[in-house]
Amino acid sequence: MNIGFDLDSILIDTPPFIPSEIIDKFYKEKVDHKLWYKVPVKISGLEKTIRIVSHSPFLRRPIMKNINFLRSISSGNKDKYFIVSGRFNFLKKRTDDIIKRYNFNKIFHSMYFNYDDEQPHLFKDRVIKKINLDIFVDDDLQLLEYLTARNSKIKFFWLNNKIDKKLKENLFAIKHIARIFN
């Protein structure tokens, strides 16, 4: 099986004490009720600086229970693991540091980042089709709903801290990453 994971909030935590509603406000735009993210051309220099600082390793702690789980299942397993992350180009250096620091090259077959600054949901839709994923795990429910409607053969998991439940034919809410296997 080919199994893909988002990076932020799945393997790397968001800064502590900031509610997800605020992060959403920062990252998403309201355009005709459609899912639309703020891309770098629309992000001011100051906001870019804030976002780069907010991605510093001190504020973005690794989610070790998830990283360790992937480490343990990735050795001696026929499944292939991928990262598919919407991170923009201005975070490339921060992202390269994370990959090195946690040895992601040893866990993941390949990693895809949105360094051409596309809309993250369009980027992810394109990549998950290209690499033929069977499973994809993300924390952004709106984005997952977008992908779910367009990829009926892929099983999607919404990793969250509130509910464990089947939401749609191919969309499941899970509280623990290990639940992707049962």
Ligand SMILES: [Mg+2]
């Ligand atoms: Mg995320």
